[in-house]
Each structure stands twice: as structure tokens, then as C-alpha cells.
Amino acid sequence: MYTLLPINKYFLRLFKNKFLNKKVIFAGDFKDKIPIYLNTLMSFVNTHNYDYYIWLKKQMNNNVYYGLMNNKYKKYNFNILIFFWLKNKKESLFILNNILSFLSLKVEIFIIGSNNSGVKKINNIQELEIINLKKIINARKHIIFHGILTKNIFFNINHYWNYYYYDNYPIYSLPGIFSGNKIDNGSKLLISTIINSNFLIKGKILDLGCGSGIISTIINSNLEKYNIKYSIYATDIDIKAIYSTKKTLNRNFIKNIKVFPSNIYSDIKEKFNFIISNPPIHKNVNFSLKFIYKMISKFRKNTYYKGELLFVINNFISYKKIFNNFSLKFSILSKNKKFSVYRIKNI
Structure with missing residues (x-):
């Protein structure tokens, strides 16, 4: 290996x-x-x-x-x-x-x-x-x-924490964690799409590649407004992301999210209604779509029937480059000049 x-x-x-x-x-x-x-x-x-x-x-x-x-x-x-x-x-x-x-x-x-x-x-x-x-x-x-x-x-x-505020929520990160000084435009579009869309995510939710924990934090705070059952799991391969997500959740008094390390689905033992991700497209400084390919190829095994995968990608990556290797139907939930939010259903 x-x-x-x-x-x-x-x-x-x-x-x-x-x-x-x-x-x-x-x-x-x-x-x-x-x-x-x-x-x-x-x-x-x-x-x-x-x-x-x-x-x-x-x-x-x-x-x-x-x-x-x-x-x-x-x-x-x-x-x-x-x-x-x-x-x-x-x-x-x-x-x-x-x-x-x-x-x-x-x-x-x-x-x-x-x-x-x-x-x-x-x-x-x-x-x-x-x-x-x-x-x-x-x-x-x-x-x-x-x-x-x-x-x-x-x-x-404590000498190494970075933090910023997004919608009055403090978001913490350690050195090396993506978008440590402010929310990146991809995560911003993904979060706004989920919160402002016509459908409501619910049930078991997996934040795949949780980074600073911003997606889990905002989605959790939004779902608290509704009288529905939900649970959120947050995973990442980098221990600094695990520390960062836990710090962000703790500072926002959120205690109901399970955070643990996993190489994409390696340590996932359950199935989910929704998998949400702002996936990395670089390995060190080299361009790589390996994370995205693995995330898509195995999402059906890790979601319930009619479960969904929602993820955001930079528009310079053609949808053909992503989906040509998969016989999957997908839709674009939202799009701006730089990013698109894709949706795949397990049907």
C-alpha cells in the first residue's frame, strides 16, 4: 500500500x-x-x-x-x-x-x-x-x-487555534485545516442550499470530511428549530480536523454530534439518510479526485434506500469528469459562478 x-x-x-x-x-x-x-x-x-x-x-x-x-x-x-x-x-x-x-x-x-x-x-x-x-x-x-x-x-x-465567526457561531481550526480564517465559498453555498432548499434533511446525517466542523454546526443549529428526529456524525482522516470540529462544537455548546476519525467510509458502521460533504480536491498540493470517486462509488452501501449524497464542487471540474465512471442519476441543486451543489439519490 x-x-x-x-x-x-x-x-x-x-x-x-x-x-x-x-x-x-x-x-x-x-x-x-x-x-x-x-x-x-x-x-x-x-x-x-x-x-x-x-x-x-x-x-x-x-x-x-x-x-x-x-x-x-x-x-x-x-x-x-x-x-x-x-x-x-x-x-x-x-x-x-x-x-x-x-x-x-x-x-x-x-x-x-x-x-x-x-x-x-x-x-x-x-x-x-x-x-x-x-x-x-x-x-x-x-x-x-x-x-x-x-x-x-x-x-x-491554545497558542495555535484560529477562529472566526459565521452567523454568530465561532468556528475553530488548527493549522493545516482547510479555510481556517473564514468560511470558504464552497461550504457557504452548500450550507445555504441545505438550509434554504424546499426539502428538509433529517434522520441520520454524515458530515464527511468535517474539517473545522462548520457544516455540522450550522446544520445542527438549523435542525434544532424543527420538531424532528435527527442525528449527526462527523468524520475526517486528519486528527487536526477531529480536534477542530470538537472544539467548534464545544464552543457552540453542541453535545449531540458524534465525531471520530475515518478514511472516508473506513470506520462507518451504520447507514445514513444523508451524506454531506465539501470534499477535498487536492492531496498535499497535487490535484486529486480520489476522495470524490471513493465517496460516490460507495455511497449506496452507506445510505438507506432513497438516502442522498449532497456535495459541493468547484465548477472548473466538469460533471463529466466526476460522473462518467458511474451509472448514477444526479441533479444540481444550486450553482453560482464558482461552485455547484450536486445531489445523488440511492434509488
Whole structure:
């Protein structure tokens, strides 16, 4: 399922047997087999990707953690951190500082980043001066920096929250979560379409790819006005989205929504009357429709008869590109210059 990136193959050739007596922790933006192949005294992985976590747990048992780590991991006494830089600098620093906060002084740190990730300017980041990073390798369209931790880091998640208000509801998000500073136009159209349409969504509702939790929050608040039964489930693959949605719901005093990680439908055990989504169309910075194809291909298995899938897509993506692979009838509920809201029924 996961292979080795060229830069990680290169890293293995250089360092395969140099960490035999070291306890190594891996973190950041990577999803491949390097923690399995690198010879160490102990390898441990921190990931924010649920799909990678589930796969890696089968390979490494308990030596993998999904989410933010805390001081209880000090007892592992890691000697080496291998961190994979993300294209979002704030997200990189959020994850990196979380890991650094429980590492001891003089721990060796390797930071690996692609040439287009912004890692070239890492020495301009003032808060990382305590690592004294130096470039040691430039190969395979990547750069590798090496440094030593010289000062203890204090990590507090409250220093990283972004929030804005939408219809008087505070919406919270952590670095790396889509549309963290204001509502995006796609979600805005999807929400207004659902709230102002002639039909009323009800029953069991799944918010697929919940992000900041804005869709669940607004739909829940709207449905509270009606004397109908409903329940909302919110899922995402990214742990930062899970934290963000829970924070948003908590700040809006909403307690009746179930929030949990899932790779699209991987951890969905029930069927729904409505599945609602503003699906991602990028994987890192690369254009990708994989999420949409998987969401559509399996929506019938995850909805009741006459259940519906409602999702919003940017208009630069032709409906033919989306639906040509499926023998499904669809309709467009609403449309503006940039986005369209599609509707598919399970009939």
C-alpha cells in the first residue's frame, strides 16, 4: 500500500546502520515504509493521518500514535527525531513543536523537505534557531537538514487555534485545516442550499470530511428549530480536523454530534439518510479526485434506500469528469459562478 519515496531510499542507504543503538521517532508529512526499514534500537511514529496510522499499527504494534503527543512520552528517551516538513509552514511548526516539547536536550534532529515545500528557508524561522540546523544533503528534489536541540520547548495547543465567526457561531481550526480564517465559498453555498432548499434533511446525517466542523454546526443549529428526529456524525482522516470540529462544537455548546476519525467510509458502521460533504480536491498540493470517486462509488452501501449524497464542487471540474465512471442519476441543486451543489439519490 505504501512504498518508499526516492529521498527515503537515499536516506536509508546513507544511514541504514547508523542508528542501531538509537531510539528514533518519526513525525510530519510522510506515509511510507522508512520506519520499518531503518535499523534502530527502537522506532516510533507519530502521524496525523488516520489511514496511515491504521496500516502502520499492523506493522509496528504499539509503536505508533495518532494525534498530539504529551510529556508521558519523555520516558521513551528518544535520541533521534526524523521530521518530514510539510508545505504549510504553520502546520509544520505546530507538529514539530509538539514533538520537541517532550524531547531531551542534545537530541539529534533531521528535517527532510521537498524543494517546493518552503524548507529551503527554514533557517529564517526564528523559533527554530534553538536547533542550529545545517543543510547536509541536497538530493532527489529534497533537502535534509541536521541539528541538535539546545533548549527546551513549551507546547500549548491554545497558542495555535484560529477562529472566526459565521452567523454568530465561532468556528475553530488548527493549522493545516482547510479555510481556517473564514468560511470558504464552497461550504457557504452548500450550507445555504441545505438550509434554504424546499426539502428538509433529517434522520441520520454524515458530515464527511468535517474539517473545522462548520457544516455540522450550522446544520445542527438549523435542525434544532424543527420538531424532528435527527442525528449527526462527523468524520475526517486528519486528527487536526477531529480536534477542530470538537472544539467548534464545544464552543457552540453542541453535545449531540458524534465525531471520530475515518478514511472516508473506513470506520462507518451504520447507514445514513444523508451524506454531506465539501470534499477535498487536492492531496498535499497535487490535484486529486480520489476522495470524490471513493465517496460516490460507495455511497449506496452507506445510505438507506432513497438516502442522498449532497456535495459541493468547484465548477472548473466538469460533471463529466466526476460522473462518467458511474451509472448514477444526479441533479444540481444550486450553482453560482464558482461552485455547484450536486445531489445523488440511492434509488
